[in-house]
Structures are given as structure tokens and as C-alpha cells.
Amino acid sequence: MGQAFLASYLIGLREGLEMVLVVSVLVAYLVRTGRRKHLLPVWAGVGAAVALSLLFGWLLTYFSSTVLYGPQHELFDAITSVVAVGLVTWMIFWMRRTARRLSGELRSRLDGAIGVGAGALGMAAVVGIAFLAIVREGLETTLLFFASAQGATTAAPLMGIGAGLATSVVLGVLLYAGAIRINLTRFFTISGVLLIFVAAGIFKYGVHDFQEAGVLPGLSHLAFDISGVLDPNTWYGSVIAGLFNITPQPSVLEMVAYVIYLVPVLALFLWPSRGRKAAAPAPGAVADVPPAAAPSENARHVPA
Numbered sequence: 261m262g263q264a265f266l267a268s269y270l271i272g273l274r275e276g277l278e279m280v281l282v283v284s285v286l287v288a289y290l291v292r293t294g295r296r297k298h299l300l301p302v303w304a305g306v307g308a309a310v311a312l313s314l315l316f317g318w319l320l321t322y323f324s325s326t327v328l329y330g331p332q333h334e335l336f337d338a339i340t341s342v343v344a345v346g347l348v349t350w351m352i353f354w355m356r357r358t359a360r361r362l363s364g365e366l367r368s369r370l371d372g373a374i375g376v377g378a379g380a381l382g383m384a385a386v387v388g389i390a391f392l393a394i395v396r397e398g399l400e401t402t403l404l405f406f407a408s409a410q411g412a413t414t415a416a417p418l419m420g421i422g423a424g425l426a427t428s429v430v431l432g433v434l435l436y437a438g439a440i441r442i443n444l445t446r447f448f449t450i451s452g453v454l455l456i457f458v459a460a461g462i463f464k465y466g467v468h469d470f471q472e473a474g475v476l477p478g479l480s481h482l483a484f485d486i487s488g489v490l491d492p493n494t495w496y497g498s499v500i501a502g503l504f505n506i507t508p509q510p511s512v513l514e515m516v517a518y519v520i521y522l523v524p525v526l527a528l529f530l531w532p533s534r535g536r537k538a539a540a541p542a543p544g545a546v547a548d549v550p551p552a553a554a555p556s557e558n559a560r561h562v563p564a
Contacts, residue, residue, distance in 0.1 A: 461505020
């Protein structure tokens with residue numbers, strides 16, 4: 261249970277906190293500017309995004325478990341794994357690049373939507389802003405969770421992502437209320453590194469599924485066999501398998517894919533970019549989740 265739970269928990273925590281922070285920015289801005297009547301459209305947009313993400317997850321599960329069989333099933337799982345890895349890789353680097361200005365962009369879009377008009381058209385525009393801000397993260401989370409949970413025979417992955425999302429909501433509420441202060445830059449850096457390991461494992465599983473579908477050769481050519489050393493039933497075996505995706509009997513092609521993805525992506529992610537400064541982020545960064553009661557935009561910020 262531990263292996264499937266840990267990876268899913270990390271996905272739920274990381275992706276969930278991103279969504280919660282986006283919602284916090286929208287809600288806090290409306291409260292501060294005295295436009296509480298637009299809170300309902302914001303929540304309607306969030307609800308629609310969540311509903312679409314759940315529907316997407318159901319469709320993935322339905323096609324994988326009911327419609328497709330044999331090699332078709334393996335090929336579908338392999339393709340979704342590769343797509344999920346591509347999306348999560350793009351998301352990690354996109355968030356690192358745009359986090360400091362995302363909050364300002366969200367508020368600007370919200371102002372533009374409200375400026376459309378005070379009637380139904382303006383409300384619909386606000387719904388659309390909230391929907392688009394959340395649906396990308398929701399669909400991405402669903403696809404990544406589906407790819408990571410392939411082959412699971414228990415409810416551990418579902419429990420893990422549920423616990424991760426619940427934790428992210430609790431953290432988001434506490435941040436919004438000013439009850440806690442978290443270095444979100446450090447959090448997203450650490451969780452990003454761990455998520456890269458999870459993505460490398462998903463990519464490795466995707467290659468394995470391509471091999472089982474007969475698209476790629478070498479399924480029986482093992483890179484190594486440490487089944488006598490790495491016991492997935494132990495706590496340390498669960499941690500290693502869940503977070504770092506080291507399995508006892510991987511094929512040579514699986515390990516090649518794992519290393520080819522992990523090494524360059526991890527190096528690029530940790531490589532300091534010219535745009536990243538050691539100073540605290542400017543007011544309005546996504547890491548700045550101001551308490552609802554704060555009197556001004558620059559009142560209190562979560563340090564990065």
C-alpha cells in the first residue's frame with residue numbers, strides 16, 4: 261500500500277496546493293476590492309473545473325478497464341503515461357518561470373472579466389476565468405494520477421491522492437487565514453524534485469507497457485534483479501518504490517528511459533536561471549497568499 265499511496269499523495273499535495281493558491285488569489289482579491297458578489301461565479305467556475313476533471317478521470321478508467329483489452333489496453337496505458345510525463349514536465353518548468361507574476365495576471369484577468377458588465381455576461385466571464393485557471397491543473401492532476409496508479413489492485417492510490425488534496429486544502433485555508441507561514445518557493449522546489457522522480461518512474465512504466473504491447477522489444481532483458489534485497493512490503497522498500505520508482509526487476513530499456521529522462525530534467529530544474537533571485541518575491545506573486553482580512557495588497561506575504 262505504501263508504494264502506491266506515497267506517489268499519489270505527492271501528486272495530490274503538489275497539484276492540489278497549486279489549485280488552492282490560485283483560488284485563494286481570486287477570492288482574496290474580490291474580498292479586498294469589495295466585490296463579494298462575484299465570489300459565487302468564482303466558486304461556480306471552480307466547481308465546473310473539478311467536475312470536468314472527475315469526468316475525465318472516469319472516462320480514462322472506463323476506456324482502460326472496459327473498452328480496451330490485451331495489447332490495446334497496454335498501448336493505451338503507455339500512451340497516457342508518456343502524455344502525463346510530458347504535461348507534468350511542462351507544468352514544473354512553467355510554474356518555476358511564471359509563479360512570481362501569476363497572481364498579478366490572475367487579478368488582471370479577473371478585472372477584465374468583471375469589466376465586461378454587471379449582468380449575466382460579466383458573471384459568465386468571471387466563471388470562465390475561474391474555470392480556466394483551475395481546469396488545466398485539474399485535468400493534469402487526473403491524467404498524472406491515472407498514469408501513476410496503473411496496475412494498482414487496492415484503493416491505496418485513491419486514498420493517497422485524497423489525502424494529498426485534503427492536506428493541500430487545509431494548508432491553503434491556514435495560509436489564507438494567516439495562521440501559518442510556509443516558504444512556498446522551497447516547498448515547490450522540493451516537491452518538484454520529487455515529482456520529477458515520480459514522472460521518471462511513470463515514463464519507465466510507460467516503456468514497460470510499450471514492451472508488453474509488443475511495440476518495443478526487450479521485455480525479458482533485465483537490467484538487474486534485486487528482488488532479494490528490495491522488498492516492497494517493507495517501509496523502506498515502499499518509500500524507494502513509491503518516490504524513486506526503483507523496482508526489483510526492470511528491463512534494460514526501462515532503466516535507459518528512466519535515466520534519460522531523470523538526469524537532464526533534474527539538472528535543468530535545479531540549474532539556477534537568470535530570472536530567479538534570492539530576494540523575496542514581488543507583491544502579487546503566487547507564493548503570496550494574503551489573509552482575507554488584510555487591509556491592503558502589500559499587507560502580509562508568505563516569504564519565498
